[in-house]
Amino acid sequence: MAKRAAKSTARKSRGAALSSRRRLAGLALGWALRGLAAVAAFFVLLVVLFSFVTPPRGIYMIAEARRLGGIEREWVPMNRISPNMQRAAVAAEDANFCLHWGFDMIEIRRALDQGSSRGASTISQQVVKNVFLWHGRNWSRKAMEAVLTPVVETFWSKRRILEVYLNVAEFDEGVFGIEAAARHYFGTDAASLSPQQAGRLAAILPDPKGRSASNPSDFVRRRGAAIADGAATIRADGRSACFEG
Template identity: 50%
Template structure:
């Protein structure tokens, strides 16, 4: 029993140490590859880009679409989590509970898919990146590792794929269409959205102005 306890203790200490090292490293170094990219059978097209070279419309669009409280929460939107739990208790489909910080932690350090074990690791890495990276770096990493299309990662590669230009000069509607497709990038059309998806993109584009007006991106552009 002592050997088992000692092994588990060493494993825990090793994990904590490794996770701290990785988070500290990626505070300054671009994330080279993620588990999602490695497991993508469609190849990898990406182009790491500094946040200063990504149009503010893109930042505001993902805040509007994914996480309106990004600048005010500590990594977790407790209201959204409570709603997801209530919905799950009724047998409904859980959605809308993950913040941009949680998605970034998952995308960089973990794997896709559900499960309480992965959620536990996700929470740990979310706390770390909130404390060590800060909001601006979290947003920068998120916009560089998020899947934006089939075999396409990051908004720079996505902008060049869909609009033939850099992410530095996206219009509110272009940014909104990319943000609208983020939850299901392999299935949702960015260039020629129709029906609900087109309307959803238009709604996000309108909210870009709200994010700007209300300073919901203030933690990034201080």
């Protein structure tokens, strides 16, 4: 009898311990889900807020300002950015900008076919990275970018996305945004950029620290001319309609 009682007591003890562990696991899962929901709500709130409020400096911009002791940047609204520059940026970085919902599946398939070294990031994805996240190729950032990009596309107009992109893009070491870039390279403002100047500025976007718009290499000259032609093409075929006022 004593042995049976001892076994029964042991079973009850093990059952209580298992039940306690399950309760703790359930509590931990519940708190984790609440935490994820809070983070998601925070980012959605930021996306909605930045649809009409100028975003502050992003993580990369802050890091560069600390490293260099300051940066050049002046925010300008879309109506003070030359349409030449608007179309050149789209022609260079995301020709199907007006046709996709944040991800260009055609370019993604081409990138997969040609190897992972070929980029396929849209302007929308680059805005999410520059405004909300950090630079780098780790999977956590890529996952957050994939989640946030459709949210930005939902709450922001295409015109707003391009406006933010042109104001946060890096054009040289310590030079951010199209107004600072226009003054830095050409001594003019963003509203006055010619098709040639806009093409060259768009040509340096993939490598802003290694290319120059005011002292262009042969490659930048050729690439800038091709972008200017592409800008004229997307205007003619209607692919600039979603952002032109």
